[in-house]
Every structure is written in structure tokens, then in C-alpha cells.
Amino acid sequence: MKTVTCTAPVNIAVIKYWGKRDEKLILPLNDSISFTLSQDEMCAKTTVSISPTFTEDKFWLNGKKESLENPRVQNCLKEIRRRASKRKFEGSDENVWSWHVHICSENNFPTAAGLASSAAGYACLVYALGQVYGVEGDLSSVARQGSGSACRSIHGGLVRWYKGEADDGSDSVARPIAPPDHFPNLRVIICVVNAGQKKTGSTVGMKQTVATSSLMQHRISVSVTSRIESMMKAIKEKDWPTFCDLTIADSNEMHAVCLDTFPPCVYMTDTSHAVASLLHKYNDLKTIESNINHKVCYTFDAGPNACIFAPEAVAEEVLALLLQAFPPPPAQATDDYVKGIPSQP
Numbered sequence: 415m416k417t418v419t420c421t422a423p424v425n426i427a428v429i430k431y432w433g434k435r436d437e438k439l440i441l442p443l444n445d446s447i448s449f450t451l452s453q454d455e456m457c458a459k460t461t462v463s464i465s466p467t468f469t470e471d472k473f474w475l476n477g478k479k480e481s482l483e484n485p486r487v488q489n490c491l492k493e494i495r496r497r498a499s500k501r502k503f504e505g506s507d508e509n510v511w512s513w514h515v516h517i518c519s520e521n522n523f524p525t526a527a528g529l530a531s532s533a534a535g536y537a538c539l540v541y542a543l544g545q546v547y548g549v550e551g552d553l554s555s556v557a558r559q560g561s562g563s564a565c566r567s568i569h570g571g572l573v574r575w576y577k578g579e580a581d582d583g584s585d586s587v588a589r590p591i592a593p594p595d596h597f598p599n600l601r602v603i604i605c606v607v608n609a610g611q612k613k614t615g616s617t618v619g620m621k622q623t624v625a626t627s628s629l630m631q632h633r634i635s636v637s638v639t640s641r642i643e644s645m646m647k648a649i650k651e652k653d654w655p656t657f658c659d660l661t662i663a664d665s666n667e668m669h670a671v672c673l674d675t676f677p678p679c680v681y682m683t684d685t686s687h688a689v690a691s692l693l694h695k696y697n698d699l700k701t702i703e704s705n706i707n708h709k710v711c712y713t714f715d716a717g718p719n720a721c722i723f724a725p726e727a728v729a730e731e732v733l734a735l736l737l738q739a740f741p742p743p744p745a746q747a748t749d750d751y752v753k754g755i756p757s758q759p
């Protein structure tokens with residue numbers, strides 16, 4: 415028997431993936447850029463075991479036995495086994511690709527609440543399967559077939575997922591573009607506005623957006639393409655204020671196309687908007703003080719929870735402001751409500 419345990423962190427997109435050009439292969443309509451967070455706080459953990467004596471594949475998620483019929487898990491498993499079958503192994507391991515697998519996965523943060531749980535989960539699953547079946551090479555295109563955003567969690571730091579041009583998805587891969595400490599001493603504050611499951615899952619939501627939103631056509635053909643290039647330049651030049659402005663703009667545009675969807679996908683709540691408004695006031699103050707390198711930025715995924723990137727010099731101040739404006743319910747510990755975590759792995 416062979417057993418491997420891996421952990422994979424969540425990633426937060428600063429230029430968002432929203433919309434596919436191929437539903438089955440999970441090929442996106444636009445490139446996206448993300449920040450992979452530290453493993454310490456929010457991560458998925460997966461243990462996989464393979465053995466010639468196992469009689470079937472089995473899967474547990476957060477302690478509950480799940481069906482392995484999920485086509486996305488199957489696609490990842492099939493692709494890893496296909497790659498493993500092409501490798502030469504010694505002696506008794508020759509048919510390792512045909513051994514059944516037992517998979518045990520867990521997240522240490524709310525699942526399906528718009529906190530990138532599927533990204534960490536599939537990145538972790540695919541990496542662990544790759545290790546246990548002895549598959550080498552780029553695994554981002556396999557993780558992508560589990561969940562699009564998962565391909566970005568295969569790498570640390572700032573990562574770009576290239577949409578690719580090929581119909582078979584072979585060039586739709588994630589690549590690291592800058593190390594985790596590229597913007598040194600950066601902190602990430604996650605404001606959990608609501609830890610419940612979102613009403614419209616990302617997969618369904620983005621499909622409806624592509625089918626119904628005319629604003630989405632503008633996003634794809636004009637704005638997100640130029641924003642990707644501006645973001646690459648801001649990252650290359652370590653231009654933090656521009657990085658902040660572009661991150662905020664892209665989050666707002668993604669939520670605008672969600673609202674332009676029919677029926678609308680409403681992810682942000684009044685509290686989410688109030689958090690955004692507070693941060694805009696904070697940035698206005700930093701501009702007046704001529705301290706633009708102390709600006710902060712927010713981004714919202716397909717849920718109401720805010721991800722805030724803040725330079726360490728102001729992170730505590732921002733956290734204190736947030737706690738003052740949005741005091742946690744008395745029964746809830748502050749640590750569970752707003753978390754300040756490092757962006758470095």
C-alpha cells in the first residue's frame with residue numbers, strides 16, 4: 415500500500431475567472447490572476463492511499479462518505495491514471511495505475527461559502543493523486559478539470575491562469591508570475607460576512623452570465639483583457655497602488671456582470687457594500703496624506719465575504735476599523751470573525 419498526505423492553500427483572484435468557453439473541459443473565457451495564500455490558516459488536506467488489495471475507489475469529504483460518481487473527481491482520477499499508465503515502474507509497481515484509491519479530504523474553513531474551497535480541494539486532490547501514482551510534470555491542467563480556479567492553487571505566490579487557445583485545453587494552464595513575497599509584508603484579512611452556502615453556485619452562475627449578460631460581452635472583448643495586461647505591468651513594476659485599483663475594479667466588474675445576469679446572481683450583501691465603502695474612505699484618506707503605498711484593496715468572490723489585502727504597516731489599523739464598524743456577534747470569538755493572515759506560504 416502507498417499513502418500520501420498533502421495540503422493545498424486557497425487562492426484569491428485579483429482578476430476574476432467568470433465564464434467558460436468549454437463547460438466539459440473547464441476552459442475559461444478570460445485569463446485570471448490570483449494570490450495563493452499561506453497554508454497556515456485556510457487550506458485543504460487530502461490523504462490518498464492506493465493498494466492492489468483495494469476492491470473499489472472510495473471517497474470521504476469532511477468526514478462524510480461521498481459518491482465517487484462526481485464527473486469532475488472522475489475526470490481528475492482518469493487523467494492521473496492515464497498519465498501513470500504511460501510511466502515505466504519497477505517490478506510489482508508496474509500496474510500501479512490500475513490500483514484502487516481511497517481518498518480522504520477536509521477543509522479547515524467553510525465549504526462552498528465563496529471562500530475558494532473547491533480551488534484548494536481539487537488542487538490538493540490532484541497533487542496527492544499525482545504523488546501517490548508517481549505522475550510528474552504540470553498538474554495544473556488536471557486540477558483545472560476538477561474546478562477551474564483549482565489550477566491556480568497548484569502554485570504559490572502570484573499566479574496567472576492562461577485561458578489558452580487550443581480546443582483540447584492543452585494550453586489552458588496556470589503559471590507562477592511572482593513569488594509570495596513579491597509585495598513584501600502583505601497581510602490578507604478575510605471578513606466572513608456570512609459562512610453559509612451561497613444561493614447560486616459559481617458553475618451555474620457563470621453559465622447564466624455567459625448566456626444572458628450583454629455587459630459580459632464588453633468584459634470579455636474589452637475590459638478584462640486590457641486589465642490583465644495592466645495588472646501584469648503593475649506586478650512587474652511592484653506598483654502597489656495600481657495593483658489595488660485594478661483588484662477593486664475587477665471585483666466590482668465581476669459583480670456587475672453577475673447583477674446583469676438574468677435572473678441576477680446577487681452575491682454581495684449590504685454588509686459587503688458597507689465594507690467596500692469603508693475601505694474606499696480609508697484609501698481616500700491615504701491619498702490625502704500622500705501615503706498611497708498604504709492603500710488597501712478588497713475583492714469579493716461568489717459570496718458576500720470580503721478578502722482584503724493590506725500592507726503590514728496598516729493591517730492592524732484596518733482590522734481595528736473593521737471591528738469597530740462591524741462588531742462581531744457577542745457569542746462569536748473575534749478570531750473566527752475576521753482573520754488577519756499572512757499571504758506568504
Ligand code: 2P0
Nearest residue numbers: 427430431561562563616617715716
Ligand atoms: C475566481 N471564482 O477567479 C472566481 C471569482 C469565483 C469568483 O473561480 O465551475 O469554483 O468549478 O470552474 O472554479 C469560482 O469558480 O468554478 C471562481 P468551476 P470555480 O476565483
